[in-house]
Amino acid sequence: MQTLSKAHEVGQLIRVRCFNCNITRHYLPGDLAKLVGDIPFWDVDRHMRCERCGRRELDVDILLPSASEGMKIRVRRLVEVRMVRRVIWMDDG
Numbered sequence: 053m054q055t056l057s058k059a060h061e062v063g064q065l066i067r068v069r070c071f072n073c074n075i076t077r078h079y080l081p082g083d084l085a086k087l088v089g090d091i092p093f094w095d096v097d098r099h100m101r102c103e104r105c106g107r108r109e110l111d112v113d114i115l116l117p118s119a120s121e122g123m124k125i126r127v128r129r130l131v132e133v134r135m136v137r138r139v140i141w142m143d144d145g
Contacts, residue, residue: 054092054093054094054114055090055091055092055093056081056082056084056085056088056090056091056092056093056096057081057082057085057090059081059093059114060080060081060082060085062116063116064081064114064115064116065078065079065080065081065114065115065116065117065125065127066078066079066080066081066084066093066096066112066113066114067112067113067114067115068096068097068100068110068111068112069110069111069113070102070104070105070107070109070110070111071107071109071110071111072102072105072107072109073102073104073105075102075104077128078125078126078127078128079127079128080127080129080130081093081114083128083129083130084096086130086133087099087130087133093112093114094112096112097110097111097112
C-alpha cells in the first residue's frame, strides 16, 4: 500500500487537480500526512477541497519527478495550521 509516509521517503510528490477549474497543484506527502495522517495517497481527495472553487471533485495522483522535472514544478509547502473556533448560539423556546 502506497501511504503518504512511504511516498515522502522515496521523494515522490502528490499531484492534485481540480476537475472544475482545472488547476493543478503539487504537495509534499509529508506535509499532507501532518494534516490528514498517514493514509494511502488515493484517499487524499476525501480530505481536501479546491482552494479556488471550493469543490471536492479532485483527481489525486502520485509522481516521482526526475531532476529536470523537479526544477520546473512548484510545490506548495505547509506553513502553518490555524484552527478556527466558531461559537453558535440558540435561543430556548
